[in-house]
Amino acid sequence: MITLENIKNNDEIKQLIVGSQKQLNALGYTEHSTRHISIVSKRAGEILEVLEYPEERIELAKIAGYMHDIGNCVNRVDHAHSGAILAYQILKEMEMDVTRRTEIMMAIGNHDEQTGTAVSDISAALILADKSDVHRDRVVNTNMSTFDKHDKVNYAVTNADFKIDKETRKATLDLTIDTKLCPVLDYFEIFMDRTMMSKYAAKYLNIWFELIINGTKLL
Numbered sequence: 001m002i003t004l005e006n007i008k009n010n011d012e013i014k015q016l017i018v019g020s021q022k023q024l025n026a027l028g029y030t031e032h033s034t035r036h037i038s039i040v041s042k043r044a045g046e047i048l049e050v051l052e053y054p055e056e057r058i059e060l061a062k063i064a065g066y067m068h069d070i071g072n073c074v075n076r077v078d079h080a081h082s083g084a085i086l087a088y089q090i091l092k093e094m095e096m097d098v099t100r101r102t103e104i105m106m107a108i109g110n111h112d113e114q115t116g117t118a119v120s121d122i123s124a125a126l127i128l129a130d131k132s133d134v135h136r137d138r139v140v141n142t143n144m145s146t147f148d149k150h151d152k153v154n155y156a157v158t159n160a161d162f163k164i165d166k167e168t169r170k171a172t173l174d175l176t177i178d179t180k181l182c183p184v185l186d187y188f189e190i191f192m193d194r195t196m197m198s199k200y201a202a203k204y205l206n207i208w209f210e211l212i213i214n215g216t217k218l219l
Contacts, residue, residue, distance in 0.1 A: 001100075002091065002094055004059060007063050007066050007067065008066065013067065013070065016070040017033060017037065019073035020032060024072055027076060028141065028148065030139055030154055032072055036069070037066050040065040040130050041065030041066040042065070042129075043133075043162060044061040044062060044129040045061050046164065047125040047171070047205070048125050051164070051166060051207070053121060060103055060122050061125045064087075064108055068080075068107070070083045071083025071108075078115070084106070087101075087104055088101055088102070104122070107120060108126070111126050111130055113194050113196075114193070118203075123201075127197055127198060128162075131191075131197060132198065136155040136156070139151050139154050139155045149186065150190060153190050155182075156179075156181040156186075157178075158178055159174075159175070160174070161174040169207040170207060171198075171208070172210040173209075176214060184214065195211060
């Protein structure tokens with residue numbers, strides 16, 4: 001079975017990750033490179049592990065998390081779809097079983113809030129892991145005077161904890177936002193679609209999604 005380590009050591013995937021961030025830097029987007037994909041990969045695996053899914057599903061979730069943004073090397077628009085096709089072809093060349101690579105393609109192709117939704121356990125775990133990575137470390141722009149809304153919201157998040165509890169059946173995103181930099185309302189203006197996508201992804205896994213901002217439960 002192809003593992004996450006095989007994926008990390010693949011030169012083609014490495015180059016697609018570098019190219020993706022290069023293009024997003026040129027467009028002024030937040031970080032989608034090694035830091036982000038490593039967090040998403042680890043978190044997606046942890047979600048299924050806590051919920052006691054089989055080891056194979058956990059490993060596939062980790063792989064989907066690591067590869068989910070390679071489509072940004074093609075274009076930011078429809079990056080989920082182009083990334084899914086790229087991932088399928090690369091995994092085919094790596095001789096991954098067709099059933100497994102199809103699962104990863106489905107998850108990557110459905111991770112963007114504009115066009116996707118949870119369609120499998122792997123897909124749901126990827127969505128929750130991806131949408132919960134909100135933090136100032138993702139802001140690439142160092143000039144605060146030129147921050148766009150996404151930069152402001154991400155930079156205002158000084159702490160972000162994501163936890164999944166098997167006993168309470170809850171996935172909790174607990175954020176600390178510096179309201180001098182960004183009102184809480186701005187978070188919802190920017191991330192409402194992502195929040196609702198996370199809610200439905202949690203429901204697919206038969207758990208609840210809970211959002212806490214500055215100590216107040218909002219969802």
